[in-house]
Amino acid sequence: MPVNYTQLTGIALSGLLIQSSCSPREKIHRNQVAKNPNIVVILADDLGYGDLGCYGATKLKTPNIDRLAASGLRFNHGYCTSATSTPSRFALLTGQYPWRNEKARVLPGDAPLLIDPAKTTMPGMLQKAGYTTGIVGKWHLGLGSGQVDWNRHISPGPNETGFSYAYIMAATNDRCPTVFIENETVVGLDPADPIQVSYKQNFPGEPTGKEFPEKLKMGLSQGHAGTIVNGISRIGFMKGGGKARWTDEFMVDTFLLKADKFIENNRSGPFFLYYALHEPHCPRVPSPRFAGSSGLGPRGDVIVEADWAVGEFLKKLDQLGLTNNTIVVFSSDNGPVLDDGYADRAAELNGSHTPWGPMRGGKYSLLEAATHVPFLVSWPGHINPGVTDALVSQVDLAASFAQMTGQPNPGPDSQSVLAALLGKSPIGRSSLVLDNGSGKTLIRENEWVMIPPYPGVPLFKDVNIETGLSPEIQLYNIKIDPGQRNNLAKLKPELAEKMKLGIQ
């Protein structure tokens, strides 16, 4: 009978990792490390399955992330939970499916905190296991509990939902407020120039992209007609905070510095770091060091930039002697998009590169490329390098790390796939509910994907991505047909109907 790895306890699993040849003392030390390694989750923003060399990209070079992949496990069937950021990140941190929470949709920059501080999150669970926890980068899960005063302590936020340290942007790099917030205080704010934010109306005298398109260094194609910051107009309006406003070109360096500092300060461990990269989300503004580096325009350039940042961060782990006791997970919050509202010529300059890999769809879609994302897990000396077909999702990290550290699972929809993450089992979960970021769900079960009928809705989104919404029920065998070309629902109606029950 095959061993059911998912039922093994964390301690038993760590035992699996210990080679019998080591001395008793070394054994105890290695057991400790095996149970409480540092954990780093690096999450890119809108990076597609096909954007990385290790997943087959040839037109775009990502040598550092490829090296990470080669040092560990590359998942062929790794998923985020949702086709947009907020719901996906909600699931990652809470272990709960976002479609259960109607408010888990792309949030404006002034939205209240989406996560209930009374509930234990994944980082909160790790705190209970003795971890120091930090987030650096994109938050996008709301802040405060109503009208936020950006000039005071902004709470509740990451510090109330499991993070001891937080250096974040409130929402996205295209949304106001365009400032960094460290432990719930705006960084570099001059009290004489207070910040005000509105998603309803402009502040008199503040230039917007709508009124002054000639002032923009990057034009817009849709939306993004609000306040101009650093020559780029954003979603929403803000006034003040002049000195605190970020310069997009330096964002990569700021986040890398803070991520490095966090691991350096906490090198004695164990620590958990959620390093939430802003690339390749729009506006795609690389550091001058990377402008023109990819030959594919700004979208390619910021992916090269993100790859560099990951490489530098891994170097830092190495310099601190932490590589062998740190699990690094790399993934993306949702699938790729070319034109996402700025006139950065992403589609035109993309050439023959395929950010979606062999799949159909992308960001905002129900089709595969929306949620089937890069998924890498590396832990040198503990995980044997390789490639796996195990079905895993970001929603499972909560339960998996809970099992590893001997804590209760905080996530109601999270299943431990620890054995698969560690390369001890070729099997992850058997079924997974996914969504398009607007509450429309589909289900994957083993190699099958079923998308229920969604009549009366557009087949294409305005960003030129197939929505996957169709009046017909859809059934695909993803292992044989990753491009979702053959709808088998008519051939296998019982299977399609049975799978439909799984999401009702």
Ligand code: NG6
């Ligand atoms: C959309 C924005 C898009 C992006 C997205 C959220 C427009 C036209 N489009 O509404 O640019 O910001 O929201 O992306 O404004 S996510 O990756 O954070 O989910």
Ligand code: CA
């Ligand atoms: Ca995203």
